[in-house]
Amino acid sequence: MVGDFIRLTEDELNRLIDLRIRPGDGLYEKAYAAHLVTGTNQKAQRQLLAARLRSRMGFLQQVTPLHIFVVTLRCEHSCPYCQVSRQSTDRSRFDMGEQTAMRALDIAFASPAGRIKIEFQGGEPLLNFPMIKTIVTAAKARSGKKVDFVIASNLALLDDAVIEFCKANNILLSTSLDGPADLHNKNRPRPGGNSHELAVAGVRRAREILGPDRVGALMTTTEASLDRVDDIIDEYLQLGLDGIFLRPLSPFGFAVKTKQFAKYDAQKWLSFYERGLRRVLAINRQGTPFREFYAALLLTRMLSDRPIGYVALRSPAGAGLGALVYNYDGSVFASDEGRMLAETGDNAFRLGHVDQDSYNSLILSDKLIGAISSSLTQCAPECSTCVYESHCGADPVYHHATQGDALGIKPLSAFCARQKGIMGLLLDILENSPEDAAILRRWATS
Amino acid sequence: MTLPLYGTASNSAGFSPDETRSVVRLRSVDSSAERHAADFALAKTPDEILRATEADWPSIFVVSDGSIDLPSTFDGRLVAVPLKYSYLADGDVLGFDHSSRKFRTLFRQNSAHNSFLVTERCNNYCLMCSQPPKDVDDRWILSEIKESLPLIDPTTHALTFTGGETLSDWEDFIAVLKECRDRLPTTAIQVLTNGRAFANSETVDAWKDIGHPNLMAAIPVYASVDHIHDHVVQAKSTVDETVLGILKLKDRGQRVEIRVVLHALTAPIIEETGRWIARNLPIVDHVALMGLENTGFAIANDAMLWMDPMDYGNGLAKAVDHLSAAGVNVSVYNLPKCVLPKSVWPHAVQSISDWKNNFVEECDRCDEKSSCSGFFTTGRPRYSRGVRAITSHGANLFP
Numbered sequence: 027m028v029g030d031f032i033r034l035t036e037d038e039l040n041r042l043i044d045l046r047i048r049p050g051d052g053l054y055e056k057a058y059a060a061h062l063v064t065g066t067n068q069k070a071q072r073q074l075l076a077a078r079l080r081s082r083m084g085f086l087q088q089v090t091p092l093h094i095f096v097v098t099l100r101c102e103h104s105c106p107y108c109q110v111s112r113q114s115t116d117r118s119r120f121d122m123g124e125q126t127a128m129r130a131l132d133i134a135f136a137s138p139a140g141r142i143k144i145e146f147q148g149g150e151p152l153l154n155f156p157m158i159k160t161i162v163t164a165a166k167a168r169s170g171k172k173v174d175f176v177i178a179s180n181l182a183l184l185d186d187a188v189i190e191f192c193k194a195n196n197i198l199l200s201t202s203l204d205g206p207a208d209l210h211n212k213n214r215p216r217p218g219g220n221s222h223e224l225a226v227a228g229v230r231r232a233r234e235i236l237g238p239d240r241v242g243a244l245m246t247t248t249e250a251s252l253d254r255v256d257d258i259i260d261e262y263l264q265l266g267l268d269g270i271f272l273r274p275l276s277p278f279g280f281a282v283k284t285k286q287f288a289k290y291d292a293q294k295w296l297s298f299y300e301r302g303l304r305r306v307l308a309i310n311r312q313g314t315p316f317r318e319f320y321a322a323l324l325l326t327r328m329l330s331d332r333p334i335g336y337v338a339l340r341s342p343a344g345a346g347l348g349a350l351v352y353n354y355d356g357s358v359f360a361s362d363e364g365r366m367l368a369e370t371g372d373n374a375f376r377l378g379h380v381d382q383d384s385y386n387s388l389i390l391s392d393k394l395i396g397a398i399s400s401s402l403t404q405c406a407p408e409c410s411t412c413v414y415e416s417h418c419g420a421d422p423v424y425h426h427a428t429q430g431d432a433l434g435i436k437p438l439s440a441f442c443a444r445q446k447g448i449m450g451l452l453l454d455i456l457e458n459s460p461e462d463a464a465i466l467r468r469w470a471t472s
Numbered sequence: 473m474t475l476p477l478y479g480t481a482s483n484s485a486g487f488s489p490d491e492t493r494s495v496v497r498l499r500s501v502d503s504s505a506e507r508h509a510a511d512f513a514l515a516k517t518p519d520e521i522l523r524a525t526e527a528d529w530p531s532i533f534v535v536s537d538g539s540i541d542l543p544s545t546f547d548g549r550l551v552a553v554p555l556k557y558s559y560l561a562d563g564d565v566l567g568f569d570h571s572s573r574k575f576r577t578l579f580r581q582n583s584a585h586n587s588f589l590v591t592e593r594c595n596n597y598c599l600m601c602s603q604p605p606k607d608v609d610d611r612w613i614l615s616e617i618k619e620s621l622p623l624i625d626p627t628t629h630a631l632t633f634t635g636g637e638t639l640s641d642w643e644d645f646i647a648v649l650k651e652c653r654d655r656l657p658t659t660a661i662q663v664l665t666n667g668r669a670f671a672n673s674e675t676v677d678a679w680k681d682i683g684h685p686n687l688m689a690a691i692p693v694y695a696s697v698d699h700i701h702d703h704v705v706q707a708k709s710t711v712d713e714t715v716l717g718i719l720k721l722k723d724r725g726q727r728v729e730i731r732v733v734l735h736a737l738t739a740p741i742i743e744e745t746g747r748w749i750a751r752n753l754p755i756v757d758h759v760a761l762m763g764l765e766n767t768g769f770a771i772a773n774d775a776m777l778w779m780d781p782m783d784y785g786n787g788l789a790k791a792v793d794h795l796s797a798a799g800v801n802v803s804v805y806n807l808p809k810c811v812l813p814k815s816v817w818p819h820a821v822q823s824i825s826d827w828k829n830n831f832v833e834e835c836d837r838c839d840e841k842s843s844c845s846g847f848f849t850t851g852r853p854r855y856s857r858g859v860r861a862i863t864s865h866g867a868n869l870f871p
Contacts, residue, residue, distance in 0.1 A: 049699040055696075065712075069716055070714075329751070464793055
């Protein structure tokens with residue numbers, strides 16, 4: 027219920043189920059400390075469980091802390107795995123207008139969270155930098171909430187004006203870096219073939235001017251990445267970044283259309299992930315602190331009761347409750363992946379439009395309530411009895427996209443296979459590799 | 473060496489027969505501080521005795537093995553104690569029993585380790601108790617503490633209340649803590665308690681209402697498993713009350729320290745206990761993993777309890793790692809560095825109270841002596857086989 031785990035032999039498991047245990051036999055002690063058995067009339071253990079469960083679910087108290095503004099769909103890159111962007115130069119057609127932006131801000135400020143994050147996405151959001159400035163200025167002029175800002179950009183268009191504005195308004199930058207130049211440029215073509223050069227220069231410059239913790243990078247795994255994990259990690263290390271997020275490709279948008287997604291399966295991705303994680307651990311053993319961020323998130327779920335609102339690791343799901351996405355044209359989606367689906371004609375997660383809807387009508391829409399309530403892992407078949415349930419989360423958008431159903435059949439789900447694979451790997455390391463286990467436990471701290 | 477904190481006066485005079493006890497504060501003969509009725513001039517030489525009478529001190533406290541020459545005109549209060557109490561100094565507070573002439577040093581101005589014994593009664597009966605409980609009516613102690621508090625220097629950094637079970641008479645004791653709030657608001661107040669009283673919401677609400685800005689309840693949890701803890705404290709269902717008490721304190725925003733005493737029943741499972749605390753009670757403010765003080769019941773139960781710290785060092789290091797990885801503030805008390813793995817050193821603190829703390833000869837050539845806990849002098853000290861000087865060219869047994 028709260029993520030405690032112990033490793034038992036089959037015989038021990040059977041003895042535990044039959045309650046053939048007694049104080050002093052070793053199994054009783056293990057099971058008691060993990061809250062699997064208790065004494066009659068004991069209250070403290072139940073109270074501990076209640077307190078811990080309340081803490082784990084604490085993310086529910088911060089409703090919709092993330093608001094994504096798609097300020098343009100235009101992009102100067104033409105990445106084959108891209109889920110949404112357009113190369114059109116037609117500004118009026120694919121840029122967010124001021125009226126739409128202000129309506130979206132009204133909705134964002136009507137959400138209950140006291141602190142919200144506004145993330146600018148695209149396309150390449152810097153192609154509509156004037157609208158970013160307008161939104162930041164307008165959000166700061168409003169009262170009642172603390173607002174953080176992030177721009178998700180390929181950094182190719184990072185110039186003095188942008189960086190000065192980021193510095194003045196304490197804006198974080200998040201970029202894409204797929205690995206060394208040849209791999210990155212293959213994945214992320216742009217005119218001039220210099221995407222890598224510009225991204226690396228942008229990261230360096232942002233670290234220098236905004237500070238080392240004010241810019242992050244994300245990678246996407248393509249088929250070409252699969253045997254390059256060491257090179258990819260080294261690229262992040264060389265840039266002085268404090269970790270890497272080894273991400274699989276999402277089955278959305280153009281990624282499906284261009285058949286990029288179908289090119290590798292969960293098993294191939296898992297072996298890529300394991301090689302990467304072991305490489306990261308080796309780096310730590312040599313004395314350089316460096317994290318794999320997805321493992322860090324999972325370990326926080328596994329080893330602590332701190333609330334994790336990360337979208338794919340929570341149930342109730344993060345769609346809408348964790349984030350709302352305001353598309354350039356005013357449509358509102360329950361998640362970024364939801365708007366990607368809509369680009370290929372599937373409006374399952376389109377909750378409404380800024381002109382017709384309020385925060386309440388979006389959050390209480392039948393679509394959102396249906397998706398969240400039908401995907402609860404706490405009571406879903408396969409999930410509710412899964413040993414990893416308390417560490418995992420619901421992903422209705424993924425399962426809708428791959429199986430046409432928000433709940434999904436978990437044995438057929440690559441999401442499920444990846445989650446189980448990574449958690450099994452982490453448990454194995456925690457149990458059998460003391461030195462690495464000590465490193466992993468530190469990742470769960472902050 | 474151990475400072476003698478208890479004793480019998482060699483002489484006393486001038487005390488009112490209406491009272492059985494007095495609280496006494498010592499002042500240097502030349503002190504210009506405002507005189508309180510409880511103040512005594514502290515005189516250690518014939519010259520100081522003379523100056524005290526010249527300065528019209530109505531009460532004089534003499535530390536000397538020699539004869540005491542007081543002018544015949546002196547008709548005030550007098551206490552004389554032997555020279556072995558020469559540590560007594562300006563600002564110190566004592567409790568003095570008129571008829572038996574017994575006294576106890578309650579507060580030492582120069583010490584960072586002042587503690588008040590609140591009662592000798594306890595509802596636990598721990599196998600290693602350093603202060604074996606007695607079922608006696610000792611409620612006079614609380615009155616004596618109440619009388620002492622106004623005499624204590626308000627700039628005192630820290631004060632501990634210990635027992636017995638300090639919350640045996642919880643209403644009276646909480647009234648004392650309210651006095652601390654009013655008189656010693658900047659002093660860190662630590663209360664050693666088994667925490668069982670906090671399972672009762674009425675007690676924990678009253679505790680919260682004290683409102684002292686720096687108050688900590690220090691509560692022992694000896695194991696994550698019910699029967700092990702209950703066996704150590706020799707009472708039934710205690711861990712349930714204790715853990716419930718900790719939860720209720722934290723629920724009300726109160727500061728809590730968990731203490732684990734390490735001996736043959738708790739040390740072999742210290743990794744599990746540390747992991748359990750890290751997972752279940754990371755909300756506590758501090759965890760202290762404490763070497764055993766070999767005194768009181770610990771001597772009687774030596775065969776059952778003694779375990780060389782060298783034999784649990786690795787488990788201890790893992791417990792510290794689990795706790796600090798979970799963000800819990802953890803310290804190791806009462807264990808010298810030479811018997812601890814190096815990873816534990818940053819957590820090892822000089823925890824032993826000054827009056828019962830010492831080193832052995834081997835320590836004289838150790839590089840770490842100035843930052844080491846050293847040893848208890850009380851009871852029947854037992855030394856680990858791992859005790860040896862740490863020097864830049866040598867190595868201790870742990871890596």
